[in-house]
Amino acid sequence: xxxxxxxxxxxxxxxxxxxxxxxxxxxxxxxxxxxxxxxxxxxxxxxxxxxxxxxxxxxxxxxxxxxxxxxxxxxxxxxxxxxxxxxxxxxxxxxxxxxxxxxxxxxxxxxxxxxxxxxxxxxxxxxxxxxxxxxxxxxxxxxxxxxxxxxxxxxxxxxxxxxxxxxxxxxxxxxxxxxxxxxxxxxxxxxxxxxxxxxxxxxxxxxxxxxxxxxxxxxxxxxxxxxxxxxxxxxxxxxxxxxxxxxxxxxxxxxxxxxxxxxxxxxxxxxxxxxxxxxxxxxxxxx
Ligand code: PDD
Numbered sequence: 274x275x276x277x278x279x280x281x282x283x284x285x286x287x288x289x290x291x292x293x294x295x296x297x298x299x300x301x302x303x304x305x306x307x308x309x310x311x312x313x314x315x316x317x318x319x320x321x322x323x324x325x326x327x328x329x330x331x332x333x334x335x336x337x338x339x340x341x342x343x344x345x346x347x348x349x350x351x352x353x354x355x356x357x358x359x360x361x362x363x364x365x366x367x368x369x370x371x372x373x374x375x376x377x378x379x380x381x382x383x384x385x386x387x388x389x390x391x392x393x394x395x396x397x398x399x400x401x402x403x404x405x406x407x408x409x410x411x412x413x414x415x416x417x418x419x420x421x422x423x424x425x426x427x428x429x430x431x432x433x434x435x436x437x438x439x440x441x442x443x444x445x446x447x448x449x450x451x452x453x454x455x456x457x458x459x460x461x462x463x464x465x466x467x468x469x470x471x472x473x474x475x476x477x478x479x480x481x482x483x484x485x486x487x488x489x490x491x492x493x494x495x496x497x498x499x500x501x502x503x504x505x506x507x508x509x510x511x512x513x514x515x516x517x518x519x520x521x522x523x524x525x526x527x528x529x530x531x532x533x534x535x536x537x538x539x540x541x542x543x544x545x546x547x548x549x550x551x552x553x554x555x556x557x558x559x560x
Contacts, residue, residue, distance in 0.1 A: 292389065297370070297553075298365065308322075310361050317348070317559050328423075359398040360390070360398060361521055367386060371383075411441045412447050422475070422478075422481055487554070488551050523551055526541060
């Protein structure tokens with residue numbers, strides 16, 4: 274079934290929605306994005322995603338083309354028009370179409386940014402069977418650029434990492450820099466040791482996950498111990514549990530790293546509890 278998508282102020286059938294070949298998102302990966310999950314037809318953590326979008330745009334000297342209220346209305350309209358019960362809304366803002374290829378940024382007064390949104394229907398998103406089995410990851414070197422805190426559309430290396438994982442018979446790759454895990458190809462990484470949740474501290478070397486912030490806040494409220502610091506692959510392999518978080522996967526267990534079983538080799542109780550708390554709380558606050 275054809276989706277209705279949003280491009281620069283218009284709601285269109287997906288086959289009729291177009292962006293210029295000169296768009297800087299296409300030529301330069303000069304753009305940022307957000308992925309917001311939908312459960313029960315409502316948006317999870319919309320405030321957090323909007324705040325991070327504003328930050329990404331600010332860091333790249335781009336203006337936000339719409340207000341928060343307008344963006345929420347566009348999200349809701351697309352969810353309604355496409356009958357999304359469980360799934361995601363993808364949003365992308367690029368530095369627009371200056372009409373030619375040029376390394377210099379165009380003048381925003383004459384080149385407005387491009388805003389595109391579309392939905393992805395994922396029935397069963399919250400009931401993902403992987404939560405009961407866990408995933409296997411490999412470790413790869415992190416050779417991405419140095420501003421991973423900005424959610425840009427430069428996703429070639431993360432895509433390559435996913436392919437390397439698939440080739441190795443695994444589900445994802447955890448990236449490693451200077452001996453320490455940074456994050457997964459499209460998620461934040463955690464281990465659990467002696468009941469303590471360990472995850473890399475925020476900086477420019479990882480994306481500041483919206484799910485990460487929510488899960489850590491909920492873990493703290495549940496009196497769980499948290500340590501924000503880098504960890505190695507060896508430490509992860511020797512941990513009691515490992516898991517990852519992202520807007521589209523929520524909390525999912527990792528049961529194997531580079532062929533070594535984590536803990537018992539089965540999903541652990543901390544990841545299961547955090548998934549449950551996160552889904553419960555998020556449904557309550559969804560908009
Ligand atoms: N990925 N780290 C990276 C590199 C990511 O791409 C993502 C999100 C995260 C988790 O952030 P959040 O909890 O805000 O989703 C961490 C999205 C889901 C994607 O690219 O599809």
